[in-house]
Amino acid sequence: MALLSGGAPPYDILILSNGPGELTTWVRPVVMELRQQLPQARLSLVLSPCPHASGQEAKMAQEFIQIDRVQDPDFFLAFLLTGQTEEAWDWAKRGVVLFLGGDQFFAIWIAQRLRYRLVVYAEHQPRWQPWVDAFALRTEEIKRRYDGGWLLGHCWASKMHVVGDLMADGVASATYLPGMPVSGWLSSRSFSTQTPAAASKPTAGFSSLTQIPALSEAVPSEGTVPEPVPNRFAQEGLLPRGWQRLSDGGRTHYQVGLLPGSKPAKLSLGVPMMLAVADELRQQLPNIRFVIPVAPGQTPQSLAGYAHPKFNPDMALVYGTSGALEQTNLGAQFITPFGSTIQLWTTFPAYSVLANCDLCLTTIGANTAELARLGVPMVVVIPTNKLEAMRAWDGILGLLVNLPGIGTGLARWINRLALGWLGHLAWPNIWAGREVVPELRGHLRPVQVAEQAQVLLEDPQRRRQMQAELQQLGGKPGAAQAIVQLVAQQLSKS
Missing domain, CATH: 3.40.50.2000 (Glycogen Phosphorylase B;)
Known part of the structure; x- marks a missing residue:
């Protein structure tokens, strides 16, 4: 400028x-x-x-x-x-x-x-x-x-x-941005096509931003295929291969976003756990697809390290699954030993993808506020399988738990006390003062997370209710x- x-x-x-x-x-x-x-x-x-x-x-x-x-x-x-x-x-x-x-x-x-x-x-x-x-x-x-x-x-x-709430502006300001490729890997633009309407949408200035449409009534469907729910983006822009708008009546599969975090302390537990949850869910719901939006500062290669038992000793703590990173002409993906495929979305921000998820499994953080603003149903996963890994405290506590030598023991002790008296940790629950979205906290196994996710996926009415509550909490730009x-x-x- x-x-x-x-x-x-x-x-x-x-x-x-x-x-x-x-x-x-x-x-x-x-x-x-x-x-x-x-x-x-x-x-x-x-x-x-x-x-x-x-x-x-x-x-x-x-x-x-x-x-x-x-x-x-x-x-x-x-x-x-x-x-x-x-x-x-x-x-x-x-x-x-x-x-x-x-x-x-x-x-x-x-x-x-x-x-x-x-x-x-x-x-x-x-x-x-x-x-x-x-x-x-x-x-x-x-x-x-x-x-x-x-x-x-x-x-x-x-x-x-x-x-x-400035968070509402943060999501609204990026709703129609085409995105920034994450460095170090093939951009997801290579396997998606932006709609002409989305391409012509202005991207700068709040006066040009369009509010996310209000929820409307969904048309019920029969069988075990996902029931159509209201589309939160009228023009969603880029989407992963095979991904469909939630409003598409002919949709044949569930679409689940996996957000394991962006920092080592979260990723060492989150990546193998999310891959294991994908395996568990696919056994119960074969008609399901998964995507991991790659966070800024991470690449598919760096995530692959957390999906390999040789480089991630924490994998066993969460009973996690490994994943092999594959690069095809359509983009990057993880393949688990059980045959589950998890696409990696390498364009940021990933709001168009997240807004067209039936459900997201996520860690705590700003991402829960973003999902709330988008009206995306979610299950918040807070594994305490490795208490000393949780060192993201501010102020004095942050200094203490990161001290060399004694920091690990202090982190374990402080986190055990904190988790006993802390209330809600996901932003929508904090705002509402009650549990709007499930928070799974404790020594978790992937099967527990998968069971909660399956319950929500098979209950479209509950997800519609959650969407409505989340969008009311999200505030206006x-x-x-x-x-x-x-x-x-x-x-x-x-």
């Missing part, structure tokens, strides 16, 4: 974020809106260390989100201590720091150092109120709980602004626009 002629930009907007979920669902829609409302701003992204990170966040930001400047998390501490970036960035006199993930205290530190105004997107808790200029809050409930209270005379109320308006207000005060 061209800046004003003459070299230096009129103002800088520094975005602080961390993990891949925040980048894809928070940073991307805000950047799209910033480009429209504040085209003269120079956009910089500083990545803070994150236990969920894949190591590819900087590349993703540059290539997919199109940030002007990106600071790798490896240099974050040096930036905090010295104020110098790796490439010695210059800064405009006017600017705003925008917090979109990580630790809010870091945003305060950076804003004070640069003498910029500070806007914080607070999904749950707005912290450090005296030093933040404006809070963008997800819900009215958060505003009521954290606006200062009667003791402080609501002195922070003027800083609290309800903008809505608009948070990104409201956040950018707050940024513009703070720029006018700087």
